[in-house]
Amino acid sequence: MNSVHMDQLSWVEYERRVRDGAVLFLPCGATEQHGPHLPLGTDALLASAICADVAQRIGGLVAPALSYGYKSQPKCGGGQHFCGTTSLDGATLSALVRDAVREFHRHGVRRLVLVVGHYENQWFVGEGIQLALRELGPDAGLEVMRLEHWDFCREQTLADVFPNGFPGFALEHAAVIETSLMLHYYPSLVALERIPEDACADFPPYDMYPPRTEWVPPSGVLSSAKGSTAGKGQRMADDIVSGIAAAVCHEFDLGNLQ
Amino acid sequence: MNSVHMDQLSWVEYERRVRDGAVLFLPCGATEQHGPHLPLGTDALLASAICADVAQRIGGLVAPALSYGYKSQPKCGGGQHFCGTTSLDGATLSALVRDAVREFHRHGVRRLVLVVGHYENQWFVGEGIQLALRELGPDAGLEVMRLEHWDFCREQTLADVFPNGFPGFALEHAAVIETSLMLHYYPSLVALERIPEDACADFPPYDMYPPRTEWVPPSGVLSSAKGSTAGKGQRMADDIVSGIAAAVCHEFDLGNLQ
């Protein structure tokens, strides 16, 4: 029972580690189309893998991922018209996070990190954290970090990964970053031969409801995944994992654990 | 991409199978103490494994499990005072199920099975299904089955597994059934040497709030797990998997698929 995964530990072992001050990581994923070459679970799978790597490094724990996320938006995830995309209402996701945070606090967890792997989750996950903290009151002693993992890619790495210029995280749905990270962490789940030829999506500075589905490439890929490699994935994963570990140690005063 | 697991399939492959009429299974688990010898994820792990076995047999699909469930109750799960038990409010769980069912319907799924692996989930999962169906309206064409997997153990099997008499499913928390099923499906996650010596819990015919924690053995095991074996697990898994498959084929008129 040497695992970092909470769901693989007995409560006795989990309690021991929590008492020892372990940082708990909660991956916040989604079930969302990721083009014809990546699996529907990409966001939860990547967030979980990254959490596990960070937890290994700093003696932390990883809670079971939230496998369903907020509604996919055309400009960052393709939109709700895709088959397979399985999304929650905002209030449901916020309640889910609120309940989980409340429980982790009851366990004695005082350092919690929510690792968002699905762009659309950010605000509703943040709301859930804030609702929990309000309910727990000012003396709860719980500190929570929330982050989107891709924000820890270093500039130089992005410059190297995108020699023709980085299109921005918004368009990086099912594209080079996610595909490379999946090649690094879950190579058997990537179908490189199915990467579509779609050109980069070009969105206007506004959103339409109901969505203009014609704005989104039929494949669901917002910019090309061509050029993805496991090596690029490893390099970005290194940035992300070391970056998160450093941030966690810095904010939670864990200098000696790393 | 031969998997039955939705999160390992691309949306294109998932859509193809849904169009072909695949039955979709949603495991409804929990993160809950299961004694010192079983992991916190037992309920989600078992429900997922059983769903996968049934889906293999009938050409179905398995959606990502709900990893968090309704509040643990002393008389069937030990109660909310255990560290590690991570539970949702009833309204949160019902909303989660409602949202998921609504989305599966949008995908074109018309035959859906929710496999409950956590006793306390039943009513709130059922409410979520009913809320979704009311919202979808009378012409939705969606049929949903909900079941607790252990109810498919045959009488003769239970008689053989419990030669001294079956204590009933309520007390079978972290006991012989779950331990044997875990030995069958996930042997590396079972710590047989840590099975406690606790005698069978004996509960009065009422519940107290706040819970009388002294009613529950400190280990969290409600009746002894001694005597659990992988063989018993396999035999019960056979009952459960074949029973669910038969029920699904019967209710959804899938005679030719099995």
Add this chain to the structure above:
Amino acid sequence: MNSVHMDQLSWVEYERRVRDGAVLFLPCGATEQHGPHLPLGTDALLASAICADVAQRIGGLVAPALSYGYKSQPKCGGGQHFCGTTSLDGATLSALVRDAVREFHRHGVRRLVLVVGHYENQWFVGEGIQLALRELGPDAGLEVMRLEHWDFCREQTLADVFPNGFPGFALEHAAVIETSLMLHYYPSLVALERIPEDACADFPPYDMYPPRTEWVPPSGVLSSAKGSTAGKGQRMADDIVSGIAAAVCHEFDLGNLQ
């Protein structure tokens, strides 16, 4: 003003009794079909009568019954397709219970018993209690008991009432137990001559949504009510009333009151 019924007392008298430590009972009923021979109010009527008997015995009080309950399920109450069955959403029932518990606590009540007379209510009533206690905080000093009254029938009584074997509480909807109790408490509301001839319903180990209405006898009676008598009702009522009184005295340290 010698009544045990809260709604028949002035607030001055109610306050006096609460200050003296009276246990408060809240009957949680339903408005639900109970076959052609029992009235729609059976669950609330029986729960109220039992509460009154217990309150008489131990100097308690009975709050006005919750007359509407959670959605009727085919396998224990016939289902929502029956005319007359008038049910609440789960969240509504839980909120109703939460609000009532919060108010009783404000009154000074510290010993509260929720007597469920409708099988489907259990989990949503329990959730309402838990929501109220969380809101009231750890120092509220309120202890709540929740029970389903039929669980207090003694084994020997059941053996005598069902000489051919007890079919289980789930099928005992509008059948011998409820009909006999109604003959004991409200004989004028029972139409013995209309007891249907339906054979015992036989349900599979799963539920379907929308319900398979053909599973349920058209009368709404899940097993035969033939053989019901007021005498059987009295005997079961004796078990139930004395059992609840003993449980209440035991849990609330009321040894001298009985």
Add this chain to the structure above:
Amino acid sequence: MNSVHMDQLSWVEYERRVRDGAVLFLPCGATEQHGPHLPLGTDALLASAICADVAQRIGGLVAPALSYGYKSQPKCGGGQHFCGTTSLDGATLSALVRDAVREFHRHGVRRLVLVVGHYENQWFVGEGIQLALRELGPDAGLEVMRLEHWDFCREQTLADVFPNGFPGFALEHAAVIETSLMLHYYPSLVALERIPEDACADFPPYDMYPPRTEWVPPSGVLSSAKGSTAGKGQRMADDIVSGIAAAVCHEFDLGNLQ
């Protein structure tokens, strides 16, 4: 089974009457202090009695009363600081009404009357009706009347009952109207000798939160109940019952039923 009370009828008899077009009445009461001389259940008791009288007259049905109502306000019900007053949040009451209306519609009821017996209920009951009708859609065919029963007292009656001038319905809490109606309908529940001597409460044209409890007489009676008689009660009940019956027949085109 000649009763107008839904909870005393079998579903078969209820269904027959609904199919014959019976108007259904839902009494919306409260559990609220009504001075030292009237019981806590006054509002539900009076609304139920009035509904029964009207239903008798026009061949209608009476559903089980809502026994708990919206929060008591100082200026019309004394306020929430009284022991015994047991109130619901606004959203709970609206949900309760919404659910009940939705169910009555499913039964086939097309003419529904909600008789409010607690001043504070009006707006949240109205909201519940509107929520249900929106959900049922524009083709539901359900017509709902909502009324406060005291508004049917005729001017001449009020002039006779209050020879010194009518103080207005707002102050008529536990005063002459309610006491007289209780003497008419439930004389055994009135303790005439406990009517307090409190002078008429005098409220400013605004409300304070938390309430200024010193505004309210300690007895909870907002204007004197002296002079209440069963005769006055009967006369007002006649106004109310005949007035409601006429309104119902007028609005629901039931000319021949009266």
Add this chain to the structure above:
Amino acid sequence: MNSVHMDQLSWVEYERRVRDGAVLFLPCGATEQHGPHLPLGTDALLASAICADVAQRIGGLVAPALSYGYKSQPKCGGGQHFCGTTSLDGATLSALVRDAVREFHRHGVRRLVLVVGHYENQWFVGEGIQLALRELGPDAGLEVMRLEHWDFCREQTLADVFPNGFPGFALEHAAVIETSLMLHYYPSLVALERIPEDACADFPPYDMYPPRTEWVPPSGVLSSAKGSTAGKGQRMADDIVSGIAAAVCHEFDLGNLQ
């Protein structure tokens, strides 16, 4: 930055005044038809103007108005069938008020006045206040006044303004009081020439859902606005402003401020 309007002040200036004990006023308006001669924003505009006048007089502050209110009812606002009337669900309005009150408390505000300018708002605004105070707990130290501004018109003023008798506030929708107040505060927004000739609406003592739209004059004016003048408006505004100022000083012990 000498304004009383919070939205025109910097946070630094606002904080200074709050620390000095300024009373904060929140106008609670609506967007609702007010006949062909008054604008849709009448309720928010009047409540804001009155708040500003009172705040000027006592050194208070005015928060941005709630511009949308509870659903218009036929008998006091014409009803929801009018174009332009833009209303909130009750729960939305209560949540809005609850959130605002919670925030004002966080700012350090301890004396808060909610000035309702839309008859239908009263109960849902009151509920929002009560929800906030419950959440803030018994030691919050926040005192809230809620009022409907028209209730501060003095009897003599009403007698003078309505020489033929005052029809009551319920029918005073878009009629003499509101039109005169608008002529006083916002003369350019009044189209006197479009005042309709509609006779006074005459409503029965009950409400129907869906509304009987034929009860309401097609113009939306419930009693005639003929005879409205700026002078009458000024006189009523004087009553209202001085009355509210006096009430505030009385309840909040601000004797020296006026």
Add this chain to the structure above:
Amino acid sequence: MNSVHMDQLSWVEYERRVRDGAVLFLPCGATEQHGPHLPLGTDALLASAICADVAQRIGGLVAPALSYGYKSQPKCGGGQHFCGTTSLDGATLSALVRDAVREFHRHGVRRLVLVVGHYENQWFVGEGIQLALRELGPDAGLEVMRLEHWDFCREQTLADVFPNGFPGFALEHAAVIETSLMLHYYPSLVALERIPEDACADFPPYDMYPPRTEWVPPSGVLSSAKGSTAGKGQRMADDIVSGIAAAVCHEFDLGNLQ
């Protein structure tokens, strides 16, 4: 009554314009600290002014602004610890938007534009729109645009306004863009002499809850507002107004209206 402001129009005039196909604009603002030099209402004021300019240009209408927005976040609005910042829970804001959109649809509006003036509003406003459209159903015929107005500043304009490089919209809180736009639209509400000297805030790629208030300059200004001018404001306003007008005409096929 030539105004574009809905709240200044009678319902008759509003209805006429809606029938003629007018586009309706809803400004979504906030009450939030904007440094010592800008007023708390900046976000609502700017969104309203921009909406009015666009509406003038294309014959549209402007609904009353939402004056309260979602919780301020440290990295884009300074955070919830500032006095004066008055924020809503996410669910409240979404419900507010949902209700408003539902009502505009009932009015006959078929082209609706929500102009967000507060960065934190985006996702909860979007959720509100989506909730409304789901409720209205697939045949509602309502098209909604949502935009953040600053996204319509052209690149060349930003290059000219920020000769030393544009710090990004996230840090542009109470800085050059907002200050210049306020100087253009509401010069009397800007206190140029109080612009603080704070250096540009520098945030890490994650958020902490409770917030690390020391990350945020005490003034609440996230990057310097030095160099703001009315001329820059006019130039950006021109970009924004013409950009939105063009987008609206393009998406809503209003070629002839501009």
